[in-house]
Amino acid sequence: MGGHxxxxxxxxxxxxxxxxxxxxxxxxxPSSPFVEADCWLAAxxxxxxxxxxxxxxxxxxxxVAALNLPEVKAELGIPAEFNAVAPLIVGVLSGETxxxxxxxxxxxxxxx
Ligand SMILES: Cc1cc2nc3c(=O)[nH]c(=O)nc-3n(C[C@H](O)[C@H](O)[C@H](O)COP(=O)(O)O)c2cc1C
Numbered sequence: 001m002g003g004h005x006x007x008x009x010x011x012x013x014x015x016x017x018x019x020x021x022x023x024x025x026x027x028x029x030p031s032s033p034f035v036e037a038d039c040w041l042a043a044x045x046x047x048x049x050x051x052x053x054x055x056x057x058x059x060x061x062x063x064v065a066a067l068n069l070p071e072v073k074a075e076l077g078i079p080a081e082f083n084a085v086a087p088l089i090v091g092v093l094s095g096e097t098x099x100x101x102x103x104x105x106x107x108x109x110x111x112x
Pocket of ligand 1: 062
């Protein structure tokens with residue numbers, strides 16, 4: 001973690017969940033090689049559904065390690081045999097968000 005991130009996390013006023021109204025933690029039992037991919041696909045669907053009804057959402061990957069601490073899992077009611085995989089916040093937008101710039105896709109190979 002870089003210096004800026006450490007400063008941010010050390011600030012007692014910093015809320016890792018950006019003061020959103022709802023945190024959804026998509027969890028999985030580590031039962032197959034693709035189980036985490038399934039969680040992220042579900043997360044994407046959830047974010048698209050939130051957007052469709054005018055809500056904002058954001059993946060909070062920086063919370064995964066903390067969410068998987070035994071005491072945090074116990075507090076949230078996540079059974080020990082499940083892992084927190086994809087945490088998402090969902091909430092009412094506080095304003096318009098400007099579109100960010102996009103990089104061109106990098107096509108590694110194209111065979112006909
Ligand atoms: C895997 C993953 C983890 C992320 N973790 C965080 C996070 O911990 N905190 C945060 O504010 N945003 C997090 N984001 C959101 C990104 O910082 C960024 O806002 C989002 O991907 C939208 O990108 P865009 O600005 O290119 O549309 C995460 C995004 C992804 C895909």
